[in-house]
Amino acid sequence: MALNSTAYVILGLLDGSQRTGYEIKQIVDRSTRFFWTASYGQIYPELGRLEAAGLVEGTERSQGERKRKEYRLTPAGRQELQAWLRLAPEVLETRDxxxxxxxxxxxxxxxxxxxxxxxxxxxxxxxxxxxxxxxxxxxxxxxxxxxxxxxxxxxxxxxxxxxxxxxxxxxxxxxxxxxxxxxxx
Amino acid sequence: MALNSTAYVILGLLDGSQRTGYEIKQIVDRSTRFFWTASYGQIYPELGRLEAAGLVEGTERSQGERKRKEYRLTPAGRQELQAWLRLAPEVLETRDxxxxxxxxxxxxxxxxxxxxxxxxxxxxxxxxxxxxxxxxxxxxxxxxxxxxxxxxxxxxxxxxxxxxxxxxxxxxxxxxxxxxxxxxx
DNA sequence: GACTTCATGTAATAAGTTACATGATTCA
DNA sequence: TGAATCATGTAACTTATTACATGAAGTC
CATH class of the missing domain: 1.20.1280 (Monooxygenase)
Structure with a gap:
């Protein structure tokens, strides 16, 4: 399927929990950021692509006028995540x-x-x-x-x-x- | 002057020695690569920009038909390098x-x-x-x-x-x- | 004669950042 | 009421990688 690394961060964070793009960004900033970052400019478009590919599924959960879209992993998305986890990691980079x-x-x-x-x-x-x-x-x-x-x-x-x-x-x-x-x- | 980080790698490597773009790439691959990379696609265009800005000076050193352009630091280039060295470093990133x-x-x-x-x-x-x-x-x-x-x-x-x-x-x-x-x- | 190294460069693409635009809700 | 937080998204830009094209010179 050839996804980029941001995609796997998203799939991983959605495994077990439904989250909005905003929440994903918050979690990244408090956890993976120290060894793997992702910006809004990556997360939102990627969520759209993942949904189009059937790997995640979004549900409108707008409360009143405030829009909010929660995503959850589909079975195909979970398989994709696990397939990636089975591959040997390669990237190990530093900018100091x-x-x-x-x-x-x-x-x-x-x-x-x-x-x-x-x-x-x-x-x-x-x-x-x-x-x-x-x-x-x-x-x-x-x-x-x-x-x-x-x-x-x-x-x-x-x-x-x-x-x-x-x-x-x-x-x-x-x-x-x-x-x-x-x-x- | 607002140079990018590749520019400083080049300026730093040219301080004290004349080198071609090819040599710069070789040195980067054997030294700074472990904490700061640069590809040909960055080095050659950047050498052109640095020359246009008067920070480096290139000399044709073609032997016979084989083209070869050696660059050296100008006084302005050396000042730019030193000005950068005086600034507090900020970038500290990892992708693991x-x-x-x-x-x-x-x-x-x-x-x-x-x-x-x-x-x-x-x-x-x-x-x-x-x-x-x-x-x-x-x-x-x-x-x-x-x-x-x-x-x-x-x-x-x-x-x-x-x-x-x-x-x-x-x-x-x-x-x-x-x-x-x-x-x- | 074939392979490797030296040497320069560009084009296409991918990846990533930053700023902007918008607006509701919550909290002090 | 004003600030912070929640929330989504895009546009412009910068950065970086990869592959390609080209060819001379040196080495086995």
Whole structure:
């Protein structure tokens, strides 16, 4: 059937519960966002395509004047989700701007500690957000969903620690004006 | 000037060396690829735009009939690179399909150990590629470039270990037919 | 002579973000 | 009554991938 990744996020979130596009977006933002994002501009058109393909089914649940369309998985949609789950995952990508700046830190004095400090801060912020949602996930989500969260937490902790250690090991650390290493190769 | 991220990868790689688009792609594939990718479809058009903006300068170095255009950084290009290095990094994104499958593992019996095994394998493969290039990087690259590589290695090791531990902690591990947890919430 | 690498580029497509437009309901 | 939240959707744009087309030079 060749669906895109957003489609599987939607199918997965609809398995067992009926949800609106808005609710799907809310859940993504509080859970999969940390390793897989989706925007309204993807979710709403994709819901339409999935409905046309018979993988989800939408029901109007408008209360009064307020429109609201709840989607649920069809048997075909569930099969599609399971078929995807059986395939070996391939995508494993990262975009880390702080690391890119560290990579090029030879082009500007003092860029390395700055990059490491910022990287540390970004991981610490992510860690804080993950810890915030932890109690709710531990109670309400599946053990697998909780496992992905614990992975995110452990990973962020590791990254924060690594940055701190790298900052300490940096030659000339502490003393701000001591910038030696330069490069022209 | 509002350049895109590919532009900075190019500027960074041209600082100190003249290179062709082809060489830039080769270097990206062996270094920044692990945290920041760029394809030919981005690199060649971007080199054209950067030249039009006066940030890089290309020189024909065709040997015989074989065309070859080497680019080098202009002073304006170097300033642009340094200005970018001074800004706080923001982008920190991950796309992890294995984690997404673990997240939805409640929708298919046995999906969780499979996802974890695949995730472990992907990290182990990445780790192997990073270790392969380590000696060359340790010798020829800047200490900052080497630092980013060591981060990649340490991170991959962490991920491999986490997957192994998670597999052990999984209820019903080892015995293949013992799949309990299901979910319909 | 065949294969690989060096080398440049474009076209088509896919994926993803952001901003906008609209409006009801709920809560303080 | 004013702000926040619920709710749907589209348009414009940016970003990125993939495949294609072309051909010289070097290697086995």
């Amino acid at each position: 701007e702080a690391l890119l700046k560290l990579f090029f830190a030879g082009s500007l004095p003092d860029a390395a500690p700055k990059a490491l400090e910022h990287k540390r801060r970004l991981h610490a912020e992510k860690l804080a957000r993950l810890r915030e949602i932890e109690p709710a996930v531990a109670e309400h989500a599946t053990p697998y969903q909780y496992a992905t969260l614990r992975f995110g937490i452990a990973l962020s902790e590791f990254c924060v620690r690594w940055c701190e250690e790298a900052l300490e090991e940096l030659p000339g650390d502490g003393e701000p004006s001591n910038r030696t290493k330069r490069r022209t190769a | 399909e294995a984690l997404l499958k673990l997240f939805f593992a409640g929708s298919l019996p046995d999906a969780a150990p499979k996802a974890l095994e695949h995730k472990r394998r992907l990290h182990a493969e990445k780790l192997a590629r990073l270790r392969e290039i380590e000696p060359a990087v340790a010798e020829h690259a800047t200490p900052y470039q080497y630092a980013t590589l060591r981060f990649g290695i340490a991170l991959s090791e962490f991920c491999v270990r986490w997957c192994e531990e998670a597999l052990e902690e999984l209820p019903g591990d080892g015995e293949p037919s013992n799949r309990t947890k299901r979910r319909t919430a």
